[in-house]
Structure formats: C-alpha cells, structure tokens
Amino acid sequence: MEEFRALVDELTADDDVIGLILGGSRGRGVYVREESDWDLYVVLRDGALLDEYAARYPSQHGDRIEVLLRSPRGLENEPAWNRYTFCHLEPLLDRSDGWLTETLRTLTTVDIAAAAEPLDAYVNQYYRAVKGTDEAGRLLDAAESVWWFLEFAPAGG
Numbered sequence: 001m002e003e004f005r006a007l008v009d010e011l012t013a014d015d016d017v018i019g020l021i022l023g024g025s026r027g028r029g030v031y032v033r034e035e036s037d038w039d040l041y042v043v044l045r046d047g048a049l050l051d052e053y054a055a056r057y058p059s060q061h062g063d064r065i066e067v068l069l070r071s072p073r074g075l076e077n078e079p080a081w082n083r084y085t086f087c088h089l090e091p092l093l094d095r096s097d098g099w100l101t102e103t104l105r106t107l108t109t110v111d112i113a114a115a116a117e118p119l120d121a122y123v124n125q126y127y128r129a130v131k132g133t134d135e136a137g138r139l140l141d142a143a144e145s146v147w148w149f150l151e152f153a154p155a156g157g
Helices: 002-012 024-028 047-056 072-076 080-086 099-107 116-131 135-152
Strands: 017-023 038-044 065-070
Touching (some): 002 065, 017 024, 024 038, 038 072, 065 072, 072 099, 080 099
Antiparallel strands (some): 017 038
C-alpha cells in the first residue's frame, strides 16, 4: 500500500522517531486479508513529543492505518493484554542501540518464576468450561480461560 510506505518513509526520516513496529496480522504476515489494517507503532525518543505527534498523525481504532504512538517508557509498560501484538516481529526501524529489540523480547517472554499462577488459572477455567453443565456458564468460563492462557504464554508457538 503506497500510503503506508510513504508514512514509513516520512517517519524514518524523522530523527525524533527511534522505532517503527508493524503489529497485528500484517506485522506477523499471517491471516492477512485485503481489508486488514496496518497497525504501526511509532516509538518516539521522548514522551514529551506524544501530543505533538498525535496532532500531526491523528488516528483512531478502525482506520486503515492506525498510528499508535509510544514513548520508550510507554512501550516498556505496555499492558499485558497487548503483549502478543509484539510477538514474532522485527521492528521496521530501530535507532535505539538495541533497547527496542530487548524491550520487545522482555514484553513477549514469560518469567518462569511467575508462570505458575496464570497456568493454574488457565487450567482451572478450562476445566470448568469442559465439565460445566450450563451452556452459558461453560462459554463464559472458556472465554475467561483465554486471558489466563495469554498471560501464561504471550510468546505463543
């Protein structure tokens, strides 16, 4: 898509941009359809630039190209529910002297010492979904198990 390539070129030429990450299905190269959007994470060198860049590159969920701005600290503190976004990808741009690659690795790696609790919760919710007799309750238990699974294994197979 020409519009996406032009945006990447423009951001690559900007010294305040230290990283570009294409997330989602396009970033991983799986389950991509013609209508798939482009989730472009833009890592800025300083959090003080976020408002300026939000005005310069307005974006909202559902846009064909979603520009998701992050400061270094913001990326380091990415919420657990969004970690899988960064699995199995390589940054399009990395001017961080290794910080970006290390941060992505940290976001997508399970701490073995902390893995027991979410694994136990996943197995418990999955078991409840399988053994339950109430259809609605089983579906709710199955749905709840997914979050625990992703918490346990964000880097997936």
